[in-house]
Amino acid sequence: MVTVHAADEILEILDLVKDPEIPVVSVRDMGIIRRVEAGGDRLKIVITPTYSGCPAMEVIERDIAAILKLHGLSDFDVETEISPAWTTDWITEEGRQKLHEYGIAPPANRGKAALMGQEAVACPQCGSSDTVLVSEFGSTACKALYKCRDCLEPFDYFKCV
Amino acid sequence: MTDKDMLFDYLLRLGDNSLILGQRLAEWTGHTPMLEEDLALTNVGLDLIGQARMLLTYAGEVEGKGRDEDRLAFHRDTAEWRNLLLLEQPNGDFAKTMARQFFFDHFQYLQFEALSTSSDERLAGIAAKSLKEIAYHRRHSTDWILRLGDGTAESHEKMQTAIDELWGFVPEMFEMDATDEALLDAGIGIDVARLRPAWDAAVNAILAEATLARPEDSWSVRGSREGKHSEHLGYLLAEMQFLQRAYPDAKW
Ligand SMILES: [Zn+2]
Numbered sequence: 001m002v003t004v005h006a007a008d009e010i011l012e013i014l015d016l017v018k019d020p021e022i023p024v025v026s027v028r029d030m031g032i033i034r035r036v037e038a039g040g041d042r043l044k045i046v047i048t049p050t051y052s053g054c055p056a057m058e059v060i061e062r063d064i065a066a067i068l069k070l071h072g073l074s075d076f077d078v079e080t081e082i083s084p085a086w087t088t089d090w091i092t093e094e095g096r097q098k099l100h101e102y103g104i105a106p107p108a109n110r111g112k113a114a115l116m117g118q119e120a121v122a123c124p125q126c127g128s129s130d131t132v133l134v135s136e137f138g139s140t141a142c143k144a145l146y147k148c149r150d151c152l153e154p155f156d157y158f159k160c161v
Numbered sequence: 162m163t164d165k166d167m168l169f170d171y172l173l174r175l176g177d178n179s180l181i182l183g184q185r186l187a188e189w190t191g192h193t194p195m196l197e198e199d200l201a202l203t204n205v206g207l208d209l210i211g212q213a214r215m216l217l218t219y220a221g222e223v224e225g226k227g228r229d230e231d232r233l234a235f236h237r238d239t240a241e242w243r244n245l246l247l248l249e250q251p252n253g254d255f256a257k258t259m260a261r262q263f264f265f266d267h268f269q270y271l272q273f274e275a276l277s278t279s280s281d282e283r284l285a286g287i288a289a290k291s292l293k294e295i296a297y298h299r300r301h302s303t304d305w306i307l308r309l310g311d312g313t314a315e316s317h318e319k320m321q322t323a324i325d326e327l328w329g330f331v332p333e334m335f336e337m338d339a340t341d342e343a344l345l346d347a348g349i350g351i352d353v354a355r356l357r358p359a360w361d362a363a364v365n366a367i368l369a370e371a372t373l374a375r376p377e378d379s380w381s382v383r384g385s386r387e388g389k390h391s392e393h394l395g396y397l398l399a400e401m402q403f404l405q406r407a408y409p410d411a412k413w
Contacts, residue, residue: 049211051294052208052212052214052215052291053207053211053214054211082287083285083289083290084286085289087293134197135198136297136300136301136304137197137200137204137301138200139200141205141207141208141294161294161297
Protein backbone atom coordinates (compact mmCIF):
# COMPACT_ATOMS: atom_id res chain seq x y z
CA MET A 1 0.00 0.00 0.00
CA VAL A 2 1.09 3.50 -0.75
CA THR A 3 1.15 5.98 2.10
CA VAL A 4 1.17 9.77 1.94
CA HIS A 5 4.78 9.82 3.05
CA ALA A 6 5.89 7.54 0.29
CA ALA A 7 7.60 10.12 -1.93
CA ASP A 8 9.82 11.40 0.90
CA GLU A 9 10.64 7.90 2.03
CA ILE A 10 11.52 6.91 -1.51
CA LEU A 11 13.82 9.90 -1.84
CA GLU A 12 15.61 8.84 1.32
CA ILE A 13 16.11 5.37 -0.09
CA LEU A 14 17.36 6.86 -3.35
CA ASP A 15 19.97 8.79 -1.41
CA LEU A 16 21.74 5.44 -1.08
CA VAL A 17 22.32 5.29 -4.84
CA LYS A 18 25.70 6.83 -5.59
CA ASP A 19 26.89 8.39 -8.82
CA PRO A 20 28.94 5.56 -10.39
CA GLU A 21 31.60 8.01 -11.59
CA ILE A 22 31.80 10.09 -8.41
CA PRO A 23 30.89 7.64 -5.63
CA VAL A 24 30.92 10.25 -2.84
CA VAL A 25 27.78 11.94 -4.12
CA SER A 26 24.35 10.39 -4.47
CA VAL A 27 22.28 10.63 -7.63
CA ARG A 28 19.93 12.77 -5.58
CA ASP A 29 22.77 15.17 -4.68
CA MET A 30 23.56 15.41 -8.39
CA GLY A 31 20.01 16.39 -9.33
CA ILE A 32 19.67 13.29 -11.47
CA ILE A 33 16.37 12.40 -9.76
CA ARG A 34 13.82 14.72 -11.33
CA ARG A 35 10.90 13.56 -9.22
CA VAL A 36 9.21 10.67 -7.54
CA GLU A 37 5.56 10.10 -8.33
CA ALA A 38 3.95 8.15 -5.54
CA GLY A 39 0.27 7.76 -4.82
CA GLY A 40 -0.79 6.00 -8.00
CA ASP A 41 -0.89 2.26 -8.53
CA ARG A 42 2.73 2.18 -9.50
CA LEU A 43 5.59 4.20 -8.19
CA LYS A 44 7.39 6.26 -10.82
CA ILE A 45 10.95 7.54 -10.56
CA VAL A 46 11.89 10.07 -13.23
CA ILE A 47 15.58 10.60 -13.84
CA THR A 48 17.59 12.81 -16.18
CA PRO A 49 20.95 12.33 -17.87
CA THR A 50 23.63 14.87 -16.97
CA TYR A 51 25.29 14.65 -20.40
CA SER A 52 23.67 13.12 -23.52
CA GLY A 53 26.36 10.53 -23.85
CA CYS A 54 26.71 9.83 -20.14
CA PRO A 55 27.64 6.14 -19.97
CA ALA A 56 26.56 5.95 -16.33
CA MET A 57 22.83 6.28 -16.97
CA GLU A 58 22.16 2.60 -17.46
CA VAL A 59 24.10 1.73 -14.32
CA ILE A 60 22.15 4.36 -12.38
CA GLU A 61 18.85 2.95 -13.59
CA ARG A 62 19.92 -0.53 -12.54
CA ASP A 63 21.16 0.66 -9.16
CA ILE A 64 17.88 2.47 -8.47
CA ALA A 65 15.89 -0.67 -9.31
CA ALA A 66 18.16 -2.78 -7.12
CA ILE A 67 17.92 -0.54 -4.07
CA LEU A 68 14.13 -0.26 -4.33
CA LYS A 69 13.82 -4.04 -4.55
CA LEU A 70 16.09 -4.36 -1.55
CA HIS A 71 13.56 -2.22 0.34
CA GLY A 72 10.73 -4.50 -0.65
CA LEU A 73 9.35 -2.40 -3.49
CA SER A 74 8.48 -4.05 -6.77
CA ASP A 75 5.73 -2.01 -8.50
CA PHE A 76 7.79 0.80 -9.94
CA ASP A 77 9.07 2.21 -13.22
CA VAL A 78 12.22 4.22 -13.79
CA GLU A 79 11.81 6.67 -16.67
CA THR A 80 14.19 9.11 -18.31
CA GLU A 81 13.21 12.65 -19.30
CA ILE A 82 15.53 15.16 -20.94
CA SER A 83 13.44 18.35 -20.80
CA PRO A 84 14.16 20.79 -19.35
CA ALA A 85 17.82 19.95 -19.77
CA TRP A 86 19.78 19.10 -16.64
CA THR A 87 21.87 21.92 -15.29
CA THR A 88 24.68 21.98 -12.75
CA ASP A 89 22.45 24.32 -10.73
CA TRP A 90 20.50 21.22 -9.71
CA ILE A 91 23.45 19.86 -7.77
CA THR A 92 22.49 20.36 -4.13
CA GLU A 93 24.51 22.42 -1.67
CA GLU A 94 25.41 19.17 0.09
CA GLY A 95 26.47 17.67 -3.24
CA ARG A 96 28.73 20.64 -3.97
CA GLN A 97 30.30 20.30 -0.55
CA LYS A 98 30.97 16.60 -1.10
CA LEU A 99 32.49 17.23 -4.51
CA HIS A 100 34.82 19.81 -2.97
CA GLU A 101 35.90 17.45 -0.19
CA TYR A 102 36.53 14.75 -2.80
CA GLY A 103 38.94 17.08 -4.63
CA ILE A 104 36.65 18.14 -7.47
CA ALA A 105 36.02 21.87 -7.77
CA PRO A 106 32.23 22.29 -7.85
CA PRO A 107 30.67 24.21 -10.76
CA ALA A 108 30.42 27.96 -10.58
CA ASN A 109 26.84 29.13 -10.71
CA ARG A 110 25.37 29.93 -14.07
CA GLY A 111 24.73 33.50 -15.02
CA LYS A 112 28.29 34.42 -14.24
CA ALA A 113 30.83 34.35 -17.02
CA ALA A 114 30.86 30.57 -16.60
CA LEU A 115 29.65 29.63 -20.05
CA MET A 116 32.05 32.06 -21.66
CA GLY A 117 34.95 30.21 -20.12
CA GLN A 118 35.90 33.02 -17.79
CA GLU A 119 35.06 31.35 -14.53
CA ALA A 120 37.59 31.68 -11.72
CA VAL A 121 38.05 28.20 -10.35
CA ALA A 122 39.45 27.79 -6.85
CA CYS A 123 41.83 24.91 -6.13
CA PRO A 124 40.00 22.33 -4.01
CA GLN A 125 43.29 21.38 -2.32
CA CYS A 126 44.63 24.72 -1.09
CA GLY A 127 41.89 27.20 -1.97
CA SER A 128 44.08 29.31 -4.22
CA SER A 129 42.38 31.04 -7.11
CA ASP A 130 45.61 31.14 -9.10
CA THR A 131 44.63 28.21 -11.30
CA VAL A 132 44.91 27.49 -14.98
CA LEU A 133 42.81 25.45 -17.42
CA VAL A 134 44.81 22.54 -18.83
CA SER A 135 42.06 20.91 -20.89
CA GLU A 136 38.35 21.55 -21.51
CA PHE A 137 37.75 17.85 -21.01
CA GLY A 138 38.97 15.93 -17.98
CA SER A 139 38.42 12.34 -16.94
CA THR A 140 34.79 12.54 -18.10
CA ALA A 141 32.85 14.90 -20.38
CA CYS A 142 31.39 16.74 -17.41
CA LYS A 143 34.76 17.75 -16.02
CA ALA A 144 37.62 19.99 -17.14
CA LEU A 145 41.22 19.58 -16.07
CA TYR A 146 42.87 22.41 -14.13
CA LYS A 147 46.20 22.96 -12.46
CA CYS A 148 46.88 24.99 -9.35
CA ARG A 149 49.81 27.40 -9.68
CA ASP A 150 50.26 27.60 -5.91
CA CYS A 151 50.28 23.99 -4.74
CA LEU A 152 50.98 22.72 -8.28
CA GLU A 153 48.37 19.97 -7.99
CA PRO A 154 46.19 19.10 -10.98
CA PHE A 155 42.47 18.81 -10.25
CA ASP A 156 39.10 18.22 -11.91
CA TYR A 157 36.59 21.01 -12.22
CA PHE A 158 32.94 20.12 -12.63
CA LYS A 159 31.94 22.24 -15.62
CA CYS A 160 28.88 24.45 -15.65
CA VAL A 161 26.13 23.44 -18.00
CA MET B 162 6.80 11.82 -49.32
CA THR B 163 4.32 11.93 -46.47
CA ASP B 164 4.83 14.24 -43.50
CA LYS B 165 5.96 11.26 -41.47
CA ASP B 166 8.54 10.22 -44.07
CA MET B 167 9.92 13.74 -44.17
CA LEU B 168 10.25 14.00 -40.41
CA PHE B 169 11.98 10.61 -40.38
CA ASP B 170 14.42 11.80 -43.03
CA TYR B 171 15.02 15.04 -41.16
CA LEU B 172 15.82 13.23 -37.92
CA LEU B 173 18.14 10.87 -39.77
CA ARG B 174 20.11 13.80 -41.13
CA LEU B 175 20.61 15.18 -37.65
CA GLY B 176 21.30 11.83 -36.01
CA ASP B 177 23.62 10.64 -38.76
CA ASN B 178 25.70 13.82 -38.53
CA SER B 179 26.28 13.17 -34.85
CA LEU B 180 26.94 9.48 -35.18
CA ILE B 181 29.39 9.62 -38.08
CA LEU B 182 31.44 12.40 -36.53
CA GLY B 183 31.34 10.60 -33.18
CA GLN B 184 32.69 7.47 -34.86
CA ARG B 185 35.45 9.46 -36.58
CA LEU B 186 36.53 10.96 -33.25
CA ALA B 187 36.53 7.53 -31.63
CA GLU B 188 39.18 6.52 -34.19
CA TRP B 189 41.57 8.88 -32.41
CA THR B 190 41.42 6.94 -29.15
CA GLY B 191 44.99 6.17 -28.16
CA HIS B 192 46.45 8.12 -31.09
CA THR B 193 46.19 11.81 -30.23
CA PRO B 194 49.33 13.91 -29.71
CA MET B 195 48.79 14.02 -25.94
CA LEU B 196 46.76 12.40 -23.21
CA GLU B 197 44.55 15.42 -22.46
CA GLU B 198 43.53 15.54 -26.09
CA ASP B 199 42.82 11.83 -26.16
CA LEU B 200 40.33 12.39 -23.34
CA ALA B 201 38.91 15.49 -24.99
CA LEU B 202 38.24 13.92 -28.39
CA THR B 203 36.71 10.78 -26.95
CA ASN B 204 34.50 12.87 -24.67
CA VAL B 205 33.33 15.04 -27.56
CA GLY B 206 32.70 11.84 -29.51
CA LEU B 207 30.70 10.44 -26.63
CA ASP B 208 28.51 13.54 -26.52
CA LEU B 209 27.88 13.18 -30.25
CA ILE B 210 26.99 9.51 -29.93
CA GLY B 211 24.63 10.44 -27.09
CA GLN B 212 22.91 12.94 -29.40
CA ALA B 213 22.74 10.29 -32.12
CA ARG B 214 21.08 7.81 -29.77
CA MET B 215 18.30 10.26 -28.89
CA LEU B 216 17.77 11.34 -32.49
CA LEU B 217 17.87 7.88 -34.07
CA THR B 218 15.58 6.44 -31.39
CA TYR B 219 13.10 9.17 -32.21
CA ALA B 220 13.57 8.62 -35.96
CA GLY B 221 12.82 4.92 -35.57
CA GLU B 222 9.63 5.67 -33.64
CA VAL B 223 8.48 8.16 -36.27
CA GLU B 224 9.15 5.65 -39.03
CA GLY B 225 7.07 3.06 -37.19
CA LYS B 226 8.69 0.00 -38.72
CA GLY B 227 10.22 -1.31 -35.54
CA ARG B 228 13.75 -0.06 -36.20
CA ASP B 229 15.48 1.09 -33.02
CA GLU B 230 18.69 3.15 -32.68
CA ASP B 231 20.91 0.09 -33.13
CA ARG B 232 19.02 -1.17 -36.16
CA LEU B 233 19.39 2.23 -37.80
CA ALA B 234 23.05 2.58 -36.86
CA PHE B 235 24.25 -0.86 -37.79
CA HIS B 236 22.01 -2.12 -40.58
CA ARG B 237 21.93 0.65 -43.17
CA ASP B 238 24.17 0.79 -46.22
CA THR B 239 25.89 3.92 -47.53
CA ALA B 240 23.04 5.05 -49.79
CA GLU B 241 20.69 5.22 -46.79
CA TRP B 242 22.93 7.52 -44.76
CA ARG B 243 22.14 11.23 -44.56
CA ASN B 244 25.18 12.71 -42.79
CA LEU B 245 26.99 15.71 -44.29
CA LEU B 246 29.92 14.79 -46.55
CA LEU B 247 32.25 16.87 -44.38
CA LEU B 248 31.79 14.59 -41.41
CA GLU B 249 32.71 11.32 -43.10
CA GLN B 250 36.02 12.70 -44.38
CA PRO B 251 38.98 10.82 -42.92
CA ASN B 252 40.67 12.24 -39.84
CA GLY B 253 43.90 13.00 -41.67
CA ASP B 254 46.35 14.74 -39.37
CA PHE B 255 45.32 16.50 -36.16
CA ALA B 256 44.93 19.83 -37.99
CA LYS B 257 42.45 18.31 -40.43
CA THR B 258 40.42 16.73 -37.64
CA MET B 259 40.29 20.11 -35.91
CA ALA B 260 39.33 22.01 -39.07
CA ARG B 261 36.44 19.58 -39.64
CA GLN B 262 35.39 19.91 -36.01
CA PHE B 263 35.66 23.68 -36.03
CA PHE B 264 33.47 24.06 -39.14
CA PHE B 265 30.88 21.68 -37.77
CA ASP B 266 30.85 22.85 -34.13
CA HIS B 267 30.09 26.41 -35.21
CA PHE B 268 27.39 25.15 -37.58
CA GLN B 269 25.84 22.70 -35.16
CA TYR B 270 25.69 25.26 -32.37
CA LEU B 271 23.61 27.61 -34.54
CA GLN B 272 21.52 24.74 -35.90
CA PHE B 273 20.64 23.30 -32.47
CA GLU B 274 20.10 26.74 -30.98
CA ALA B 275 17.43 27.32 -33.64
CA LEU B 276 16.01 23.81 -33.26
CA SER B 277 15.62 24.27 -29.52
CA THR B 278 12.51 26.36 -30.27
CA SER B 279 11.06 23.85 -32.72
CA SER B 280 7.32 23.22 -32.43
CA ASP B 281 8.22 19.53 -32.14
CA GLU B 282 8.76 19.38 -28.39
CA ARG B 283 10.79 16.21 -28.42
CA LEU B 284 13.19 17.55 -31.04
CA ALA B 285 13.39 20.87 -29.19
CA GLY B 286 14.25 19.02 -25.99
CA ILE B 287 17.04 17.03 -27.64
CA ALA B 288 18.44 20.20 -29.21
CA ALA B 289 18.35 22.16 -25.95
CA LYS B 290 20.05 19.34 -24.09
CA SER B 291 22.79 18.94 -26.71
CA LEU B 292 23.39 22.65 -27.12
CA LYS B 293 25.02 22.93 -23.71
CA GLU B 294 27.57 20.32 -24.71
CA ILE B 295 28.16 21.78 -28.16
CA ALA B 296 29.12 25.07 -26.49
CA TYR B 297 32.11 23.24 -24.99
CA HIS B 298 32.94 21.44 -28.25
CA ARG B 299 33.01 24.77 -30.03
CA ARG B 300 35.30 26.30 -27.43
CA HIS B 301 37.65 23.34 -27.66
CA SER B 302 38.01 23.33 -31.46
CA THR B 303 38.22 27.13 -31.60
CA ASP B 304 41.10 27.05 -29.11
CA TRP B 305 43.00 24.65 -31.33
CA ILE B 306 42.45 26.73 -34.49
CA LEU B 307 43.92 29.72 -32.67
CA ARG B 308 46.77 27.79 -31.12
CA LEU B 309 47.84 25.98 -34.28
CA GLY B 310 47.09 28.83 -36.71
CA ASP B 311 48.96 31.38 -34.63
CA GLY B 312 51.61 28.90 -33.51
CA THR B 313 54.80 27.80 -35.20
CA ALA B 314 55.45 28.09 -38.93
CA GLU B 315 54.81 24.37 -39.27
CA SER B 316 51.57 24.32 -37.27
CA HIS B 317 50.33 27.35 -39.21
CA GLU B 318 51.11 25.65 -42.50
CA LYS B 319 49.30 22.46 -41.49
CA MET B 320 46.27 24.31 -40.19
CA GLN B 321 45.98 26.43 -43.34
CA THR B 322 46.25 23.32 -45.54
CA ALA B 323 43.49 21.61 -43.54
CA ILE B 324 41.19 24.62 -43.80
CA ASP B 325 41.80 24.82 -47.56
CA GLU B 326 41.22 21.11 -48.10
CA LEU B 327 37.85 21.07 -46.34
CA TRP B 328 36.46 24.42 -47.45
CA GLY B 329 34.48 22.92 -50.33
CA PHE B 330 32.44 20.85 -47.88
CA VAL B 331 31.12 23.94 -46.10
CA PRO B 332 28.29 24.99 -48.49
CA GLU B 333 26.46 21.68 -48.09
CA MET B 334 25.81 22.47 -44.42
CA PHE B 335 23.68 25.47 -45.40
CA GLU B 336 21.73 23.85 -48.22
CA MET B 337 17.91 23.76 -48.13
CA ASP B 338 15.94 21.13 -50.03
CA ALA B 339 12.24 20.27 -50.33
CA THR B 340 12.23 18.38 -47.02
CA ASP B 341 13.83 21.31 -45.20
CA GLU B 342 11.31 23.72 -46.72
CA ALA B 343 8.34 21.54 -45.80
CA LEU B 344 9.49 21.11 -42.21
CA LEU B 345 10.29 24.80 -41.95
CA ASP B 346 6.72 25.58 -43.01
CA ALA B 347 5.45 23.14 -40.40
CA GLY B 348 7.40 24.97 -37.68
CA ILE B 349 9.45 21.86 -36.95
CA GLY B 350 12.55 22.48 -39.03
CA ILE B 351 14.73 25.52 -39.41
CA ASP B 352 16.19 27.57 -42.23
CA VAL B 353 19.86 26.58 -42.26
CA ALA B 354 20.60 28.96 -45.14
CA ARG B 355 19.86 31.84 -42.77
CA LEU B 356 22.51 30.62 -40.36
CA ARG B 357 25.30 31.31 -42.85
CA PRO B 358 25.95 34.99 -42.01
CA ALA B 359 26.35 34.21 -38.30
CA TRP B 360 28.64 31.28 -39.11
CA ASP B 361 30.70 33.43 -41.48
CA ALA B 362 31.06 36.21 -38.94
CA ALA B 363 32.27 33.86 -36.21
CA VAL B 364 34.57 31.83 -38.44
CA ASN B 365 36.05 34.87 -40.19
CA ALA B 366 36.91 36.50 -36.88
CA ILE B 367 38.58 33.37 -35.54
CA LEU B 368 40.51 32.68 -38.74
CA ALA B 369 41.76 36.27 -38.71
CA GLU B 370 42.84 36.03 -35.08
CA ALA B 371 44.57 32.74 -35.89
CA THR B 372 46.40 34.48 -38.77
CA LEU B 373 44.78 32.03 -41.18
CA ALA B 374 43.41 33.02 -44.58
CA ARG B 375 39.77 32.38 -45.37
CA PRO B 376 39.89 30.32 -48.57
CA GLU B 377 38.34 31.53 -51.82
CA ASP B 378 35.03 29.85 -52.65
CA SER B 379 35.86 27.67 -55.63
CA TRP B 380 34.86 24.01 -55.67
CA SER B 381 32.12 22.47 -53.53
CA VAL B 382 30.47 19.10 -53.21
CA ARG B 383 27.00 18.01 -52.19
CA GLY B 384 24.69 15.00 -52.35
CA SER B 385 24.44 13.43 -48.90
CA ARG B 386 20.70 14.03 -48.65
CA GLU B 387 20.19 11.86 -51.70
CA GLY B 388 22.48 9.23 -50.23
CA LYS B 389 25.42 10.15 -52.49
CA HIS B 390 28.53 9.83 -50.39
CA SER B 391 32.29 9.84 -50.80
CA GLU B 392 33.99 6.45 -50.83
CA HIS B 393 35.19 7.05 -47.26
CA LEU B 394 31.78 6.38 -45.73
CA GLY B 395 31.80 2.76 -46.88
CA TYR B 396 35.04 2.03 -45.07
CA LEU B 397 33.83 3.78 -41.95
CA LEU B 398 30.59 1.76 -41.93
CA ALA B 399 32.46 -1.47 -42.56
CA GLU B 400 34.35 -0.96 -39.34
CA MET B 401 31.49 0.47 -37.29
CA GLN B 402 28.95 -2.14 -38.38
CA PHE B 403 31.14 -5.23 -38.55
CA LEU B 404 30.10 -6.84 -35.29
CA GLN B 405 26.36 -6.39 -35.77
CA ARG B 406 26.57 -7.59 -39.37
CA ALA B 407 28.63 -10.66 -38.54
CA TYR B 408 26.69 -11.50 -35.38
CA PRO B 409 23.25 -9.90 -35.83
CA ASP B 410 21.68 -8.62 -32.62
CA ALA B 411 24.71 -9.59 -30.54
CA LYS B 412 24.58 -8.02 -27.05
CA TRP B 413 27.03 -7.74 -24.21
ZN1 LIG C 1 46.23 24.42 -4.88
